Amino acid sequence: MLKVENINTYYGSSHILHGVSLEVHPGEVVVLFGRNGVGKTTTLKSIMGIQPPKNGRIIYKGEDITGRAPYLNVRKGLAIIPEDRRIIPNLTVEENLQLGILHKKKQLNVSEQFDMVFDYFPKLKLRVKQLGGSLSGGEQQMLTIARGLISNPELMMIDEPTEGLAPLIVEEIAEILRRLQRHGATILLVEQNYDLTISLSENLRAYVLEKGQVKLSGTPAELRACQDEVEQCLGVKL
Amino acid sequence: MELSWEIILMQVIMGLALGAIYVLLASGLSIIFGLLDVLNFAHGTFYMLGAYATFVAISLCGNFWVGIIAAVIIVSLIGALFEMTLLKRLYGTDQIYPLLMCFGLSIFLPDIIKMIFGLVGKVVDYPSLLQGATFVDNLILPKYRIFLVVLMAVVLLALYLFMKKTSIGMIIRAATRDRLMVNCLGINVSRVWTVGFMLGVGLAALAGAVAAPMVQTIPNMGDEMTIEAFVVVVIGGLGSLGGAALGGLILGQVVSFVSLLAPDWSNVSIFLTMALILVLRPRGLFGEEGRD
Amino acid sequence: MKRFLVLTLLAGLCAMAFASAAPAAAPADVGWEFPLSGPYGFYAEEMKRGVEMAVDEWNAKGGVLGKPVKVLIRDSELKADVALRRMKEFVDSGIPIIGGNLGGGISMVINQWANKNKVLYMSTCHNSLGQGPDWGYYGFTTGIKSYMTGAALADFAFEKLGKKWMVIAADYRWGHDQVAAFLVKSKAAGGEFVGAIYTPIGTRDFSAYVPQILAKKPDFLVLSVFGSDLVAAIKQFGELGLSQRIKLALPKTAMPIMKECGSAYNENVYGAVTWYWTLYKKYPNAKPFVDAYMKKFNRPPDADTDSGYVGAQTLFMAMEKAGTRTDLAKIIPALENLKWDLNQGPEHFRKCDHVRTQTVVILQGRGAKAKGWDLATVIAEVPPSKTMLPCDVDRADSVYGPIRNKLPGK
Ligand SMILES: Nc1ncnc2c1ncn2[C@@H]1O[C@H](COP(=O)(O)OP(=O)(O)O)[C@@H](O)[C@H]1O
């Protein structure tokens, strides 16, 4: 479904991604691991067209989308759920969600889609008229996922959804991800919480990044086989 | 002098009408700044174009109302053309480049108008329906001024509904805060930019069109208007529409009453008001703390 | 082919560079400068056209002293430093006579410089040039002393418009001059002064003054502002019904002002000018001037056209009489003794201060009756004898000075 081929991405003159390649197949959960600052977010931004790579190719559903504007990629079924959430603070919860479905207004039944996300996130339903900026961190994280989800994307790129949240909420989010996965969503996930991630699905593959390069990749079982290296890359005890 | 209630009431009405022009002009400037991050130094130039377009349209069709509407449409389209062909190329560069582009336009267009229409200004007459005033004793109720106040109220309401109730309005509000995220939600923000620029310029043109009967309609009539509109926007808080409206109304009253009590301060008073408000509230009345 | 074009172009450019670099003996007889690009561009352009018409007229009949006259005209941008720089450039290139400008302050600076450097300067605007040493031997003016229009209008107003008056004045020297003139005349004529409002230059909204003016019920309101301010004031006073109830007296008006005000410039608006084109009916010598201008520009000339025209005319007449185009020792006495009869009957420069003996014309607006450029009716002419103070009084500034320095309401 998505194939990233050897991309190099820069911020100005600083070279961040050094030939990253990865693949995502339909129905899969693919995880990017790596320490802070190795370029996980940058990889997602490169795919989305926010920070296009200088060279290399990004193939999505058989089409070369390298450097294409984000809004065009979204219209083709990509969605990004950014780590900094980027809820529009001066819009209500309802408006934030409307913003997410605007480009698919003609193809989808808007009220059905709202019902669908409220089914996932019943808490949001109680807050529809509240401003996005007034939500708590956990609620904002739910809203940002809901906003990405509402247009039925074919590939969701979710960046560190549990970062900075209370354990109870982390579990809630994990449950949502499991549910999404069960319903056949394709997800490219960035997550620091290794154990939680491994628990998401058995149909899961991971890439471990180091200094802008893919160091290791494989299924959880395969990664377990080279646990030392993974531990070294991530700087944690598993 | 003794301040009778009539004088005070009239002063309030004159101030409201004055404020109405400020509000129209500044809300346009505020939309453009909020959405595009462009300091539109050509705002007064579009105000001037609004006045001239009104003059031309009235000469052609003979009707004030048709003239105003035509002027707003024509100038909005000119604004859209400017945005799409010249300004758009400079987004994402340093803020100074779009500013310089607008500044260039503010030098260039008045000269073009001078070449076409000559040095003698043009006359836009008050519509016959609104000419004159109703006198109640010593109280004057000037029809055109009252019309201006009503117009401002209607425009503000329309603007409010547009922003709150339409999708484009919602996108504009969102893009004002976070244009990248809006782009990442499948929305072509650059098209919205053009709409926003048109809207802002259209409001400037409307201000110029309705001011035309009251002031000298000459190619340089917009020069100080840009600065004054900036003052209003700064008072209200950068990028805040409600702030532009409140700021405009406050300035109208300030100028009106200073004209009565200390006329030689009337021009300076708007800057003093700005300074005072900035000291008390550095972000302006409705300014938000941080934008993206 | 392309190569050839480039070479020709280069050659042409070199030739041009050489031509402009070559030092020419005095490039012109007179160097003029007007603020063509400033907010008073219209008036500057009129003065310029007046000068050009005089030049064309002289050259059509063989020039001055049998040789065509040549003038250079530059833009002074309404800035004193630019004006001064242009003047120096003229003088450095060998031109002994300079002229023009608009704006009393700038005119004053140029005049001082001209006197210090012994250059003949012909001013063409309304000004308040200092008396005595700084309005020296080398300066002349075909404009008018600021207070004269105010004084003329005041004479007229207290006789015809009423006794109770109020004033809105631009807050700078020219505006103050007018207030002083009205106060002096008011005392003599038994006028009743009910208030003064001073507005900064660039005031756009005069509606805020209307309530207090109506409350004071003057017979007439002196509106001593000019340019955009004046147009805005008249339009707004028309809109608010003030000028239907109270007469307006304008110490200085002009054709574009009347034109831009449209029907608001009605029969209740009285304004002073130094000349108006319909006067050709009274002064037949002005007819060829008006006709020639009409033919060329498709509208009549304005008062400033006359100032520029008379400025250039008198210089050429004096050169012809003195038998020299450059020797100021002969040209200045010739100017002092010159009598002319051009657009407004017999006139001359007063010997003591070289100011033109200017008659002030009072115009009444025509409002909706105005047709084309027939914008106003001449209803009075006030001769200089009624407005010009004697030279020694002028020099001491004893009539207007003390009042101007202590204006009521300031
Ligand atoms: N906008 C930016 N401009 C310059 N450098 C950036 C920018 N965003 C991130 N970086 C740098 O790029 C590197 C990778 O960042 P990022 O992709 O956000 O890392 P991760 O998501 O893996 O924590 C970091 O060193 C970071 O400092």
Ligand SMILES: [Mg+2]
């Ligand atoms: Mg990251």
